Amino acid sequence: MMQETEEEDVELVGGGRRGPSSLGISSDSKGLKRGLLSFAGIIIALNIIVFTLGVKYSQEYTPPPTPEPVDNESKPASFRLSPLVRPLHYIMQVDPDMNAFTFTVRENIMIEITNSSTRDIILHARELQVSDVLLHTQNGTTIAPSSVSYYTPDEFVIFHFGKNLTNLLVDQTLFNITFVCSGQIGDIARGFYRSSYMENEEKKWLAVTDFEPADARSAFVCFDEPSFKATFTMSVSADASEGWFAISNMNEVSITPRHYSTNGSADGYQVHHFATSPLMSTYLVCYVVSRFGHVTYNGGSVPVRVFAPPLVVEQGRFAAETGSKIVDAFGDYFDIPYVMPKLDMIALPDFTSGAMENWGLITYRIEALLWNPNTSSLASKQSIAMIISHELAHQWFGNLVTMGWWDNVWLNEGFASFVEYQGVDLVYPSWNIWSQFIPMDRSVAMDLDSLHSSHPLVVPILSADVITQQFDSISYSKGASVLRMLRDKMEKQSQGSFVKGIHHYLTKREYGNAESTQLWADIVEETGQTDVTGFMKSWTEQVGYPVVNASLGDDGKIHLSQRRFLYTSSPTNETQLWNVPLTIQKRDDFVSQAYDEEHTEIIDDGSWAVLNVNGSGYYRVSYDQALLDRIIAQWEEDHLVFSDETRSSLLSDSFALNLAQSVPIEYPLSLVKNMKGERDYVPWWTTLGSLGGLRPFVDEQRFYETFQRFISATLRDTVDHLTFTESEDSDESHSTRLLRPVALTSAISAGDERTINEGYRLFEAKKQGRPTNTSSALNPAIYAAAASKSNEMDYKWMKDAYLKETSATEKNVLLAALCKFGRHEHVGQIQSTLQDALNPDIIKPKDMQSTLVNIARSSRDGRTKTWEFIERNFDLLKAKFGDAPFVMDGIIKRVTSLFSTSEDKKRISDFLNNSGFSKGSRSIIQALEQIDINRKWREKNVESLEKWLDQWAESHPEK
Ligand SMILES: [Zn+2]
Incomplete structure (x- = not known):
């Protein structure tokens, strides 16, 4: 999944995300094959049972009984489910009641029990009422449990069958378990919940699911762990007479009238039946009941639909086309086609994270999907493309191959956060999107990873309630950063090797689960680059990351040493070492080597030397004064000899080293004050973010006004060059067009009178409905100018505009300004x-x-x-x-x-x-x-x- 987007003072694009894999049982190829083979047999057996159940349900459509007693005294052996009782196939009919906001689910799960002494069957359930539990053998015997109890700390429902079950296990392992469960469609945006939007001043509802990591259990009784992959045959009913319909992960195969009333007649509801899914984890199941509209894009290999409230659905066209192009680009890049028969994406008015990668039906918060060509900015266009790319990357990383358990959630999220750049780069190459990696991911990861209280990428998860803590910048952005470093290292050895290794991993593990160690082993197996495993071990299993200290010796050498980088001083027993891929740029030279010792050295030829070119390695560099003076001299003379990523990385390191008390504040400021003529978005992003970050620590100081004046003076030349004028059809670069609103807004935050006055003049024109000839991309700056004056009338105007606005991205801009x-x-x-x-x-x-x-x-x-x-x-x-x-x-x-x-x-x-x-x-x-x-x-x-x-x-x- 994708976390909520960061909204910095400088209106940055992109930002955080969120997302899940291995019990260690089914990830071997033997287990996987067994699962696939037995599937053919399941369908036949299930058909018979479905028929029987159909008759049964039509005779009793009664509200579910009160829950069985909670028994929190009998603690189960583990908070994890036993791998010896596992689901193979679910058949589910979901009946939401959109008037009472309740739901009923009739379930039939084919299970395999491989422990012959099993007496109880344990599944996950939270706040569900469960009734009519029956266990069916393949030859028609049916038994009921002697009792049903709940163990709420671990969210278990326990069906007690006792000896009756053990007796059956003498000569069989396959069963079907059937039951009915029911619950509430709540307001909290998790599980199966309701959301609303306004249409012609009338409140309209929809009901939608959001299950990652462990909320499927609040919508239906299930084996709610990522390694319990099963196939799903879903049907969902909706009141067609009121315009309701349902969508789910798979394509719809038929619609039938529902017959649930006691006399067997139809009740106006239609049942939407969906094709059987591939093997997948419960957290990826999704269904939605709504009266949304949709737009379609059929120009790619699969039909893509974007669903949204009918009045704004036209704003889904950019997403539909982009989604289609990226999904095909990924299919080519990984050399594995997208496996689902369709791709649906839906814009939700209420949604906790940014987006969620449910297989074949991806859910988004509304502003992360809908783009209005008349009012939305280039920054939001890029942000939407990145989020779509992230979720589509998950269709391979996460959905096709899933982490075995949540301790490896970084495999899902780190990969998606890394590969999302690839997807966008393939479809929009002129955006040069990879150059934004440093501020958008690497700096974000390092910031959290510089704390003592950070954690390694792979962390044991010993209780269910800490799973969600894993969805942080370490799993997302550090995961992405170490993969970028691995790619750069592998590609240096052999071009194309990284993606070859990934293709091998995805093909070998498809429809299964995996852990980090298996990914490295698969890459080594395919590419023969045997050092990959040891290299990645040092970055995934250790907490933190290193700073490389570079100092000039009397012996004509530059001495390098590494230690863990921390914002507070290191503990004395710090002995960690990393395998550091060293790259060095000199005046006329480029060198690369790796080292995993505490110390190493390189020859000094009197030139400046910048280490970690393009910030490719996940480490910082601290130079001694002599080396620093050489770099600053070059920076002052011509900073463009360094790439925009290298410039961004130098700036980011300088501020971080200062925060860690390793260098005085003069160092970052000496770089910043020489940024005149800088025209690239990425170095500015790093600088303005860092300077803005210092504001709250100095805004009570006597010198605060001077600090503000310094920021606006630094921006002066850039702001004068860019101005408030952007013509839509100019041939300006993507970087310049992104920089303009950021530079203007930052100048306004720094109190720059000229920019404020110009922005306010444009705001007044907007208020009076006069044409201004400025692009809507500059609205953040124009509104910021108004906010800086804080007039009561302007506040009221802005709030009114916010309430009336129908474009979700523009609504966000207005809210940020308020x-x-x-x-x-x-x-x-x-x-x-x-x-x-x-x-x-x-x-x-x-x-x-x-x-x-x-x-x-x-x-x-x-x-x-x-x-x-x-x-x-x-x-x-x-x-x-x-x-x-x-x-x-x-x-x-x-x-x-x-x-x-x-x-x-x-x-x-x-x-x-x-x-x-x-x-x-x-x-x-x-x-x-x-x-x-x-x-x-x-x-x-x-x-x-x-x-x-x-x-x-x-x-x-x-x-
Ligand atoms: Zn994700």
Whole structure:
């Protein structure tokens, strides 16, 4: 899946994602073949049983009985299901009631039991009522359980058959288990839930599923672990007389009237029957009941449909075409065609993450899929293409081959986060999308991975409630970064070897599960590059990453040594070493080598030397003053000898080293002040993100105005060059067109009067409906100019525009701007926006996180008021997001990361530890560590920053 998109001050594109594989049972090829072979036999047996059940259901359509007793005393042996009882095939009919918002599911699961002493059958169920349980043998014998109980801590339902089952196991292993379960279609966006949208001032509903990682169990009783792959034959009913219809993972094969009333007559509902799926995990099952419209793109190898509320469905055309092109591009790239017969994508008004890769039916938050050519920007177009590419990558990485267990979730998410660039690059080569990797993924990963409380890519998961913690920047962005490093290393040895290895892995493991070690083994088997396994071990099994220290010796050599990079000082017993792929760029030379020792050295020829070219390796580089002086001299003379990725990487390292107290603030600032003439989006992104990140730590200081003036002076030349004028048909590069709104918005955040006035002039024209000749891509800057003045009338106009807006991407731009209002004496605007966040009719719950984070980042008042709001409404927020850690963790970590004093830390720590929110959880520990890092930065840097700025101000007097 894809996490919610980051909304930085500089309106960046892309951002986070979220996503899941191995019990270690079925991943060997023997187990896999057995599963496939027995499938042919299942269909015949099931046909008979389905018929029998059909008759049975038509006679009794009664509400389910009250649940059986909870028995939390008898703790099962493990929180994991036994691999000796496994599903082969599910037949399910889902009956949602869209008036009462309840559902009933009639299930028939073919299971195989290979432990002959089995007495109980255990499956997952959460908040479901289960009834009519029967076990059927292949020769027609039926037995009922003596009792059914629930063990709620592990979300188990236990069917107790006792000796009756053991007796049957003497001469058979295949059974069908049938039952009925029912539950509520809730408002919390997980499991089977409801969502709403407005159509001609009328509220319309739909019901949709979102199961990853462990929520399928709240919609139907199942073996809810990723290695229990089975085939699914689904049917879903919907009231056709009211315009409802259903879609699911597979293509529809027929529609029949439903006969559930007691006299056997039809009830106006239609049952949509879908083709049987390939072997897949439960977290990928999806079904939706709605009255949406759709657009179709038939120009590729499979039909692609985009579903959305009827009034905005035309905005799905870009996604349909892009989806079709990327899915075919991936098919060619991996040399394995997409296996499903169709691809559906659906835009949802309520959705927790960014998107979810359900096989054949991908779900998206609405602004991650719909693009309006009249009002949406190039940045949102790129962001949509990237999210689509990420989810389509999962159709291979995750869906076709799935991690065996959630400890290897990075295999799914790291791969999708890496390959999404490939998909977009194949379809939109002029975007040069790979160049954005450093700020979009590598820096994000390193930021989290620089904490003591980070974790290795592969972590043992010892209880179900920590699964969701795995869906963080380590699994996504570090996963992607180490794969990029591996690709670059392999391609140097032999071109095309990386994708050859991947093809082999995907073909060998298709419809099965895998672990990291198997991926490396498959790559080695195919390519003969035997060092891959050891190389990747050092990056996936160890926590953190190294900094390589480069220093000039008296012996004419540059000495290199490595140690773990941490924002706070390293522990003394640090002995970790990584296998570092070294690349060096010199004035007329390019060298590459690898080293895994603590120390190594290279010859010094008097030239500047930049290590880790293009930031390809997942490590930072720290230079001593002598080497640094050479690089800065070259940078001042002509920084374009370094690629945009190298420039971005140098900038990113310099700020990180300063945060870690390894270099003084003068170092990053000496690079930044020489950015005049920089026209590339990527280095600016890194710089503006880093400078903006320092704001909350200095906004109370006497020199804050000078700091702001320094940022706007740095941007001056770029802003004057770009201006507010962008003609739609100009031949400007993708990079320039992305840079313009970012540079303008950043200048406005830095208080640049000229840019604010020009932006505000355009805002007034917009307000009065006058034509402006500016592209809608510049709306973020124009609205930011208005927000910086915080006039009450403008705030009202903007809110009204937000409420009326029908384009989801433009709605987001307006909301982000509303979050910036409230400066100077207008704190009431901050309170008003915060209050609106609690009203789902104004701000959808899916936008809660970005709203709070954007307000907190907007100003000092925004930061304080947001934290007070979180404290005041904590229980309410918890109830709203159902303890959904994606949302709550995100809110806590991102808002608290803006605080930097001991008093802040004490207040936040006291509150969180008494809040009952997963006490001692990884996210709380990380949040508190971050505040400490911020505090130490202040203590060490504020004075020298002030001095540096005073000097700078002397040579740059205010005009
Ligand atoms: Zn994903």
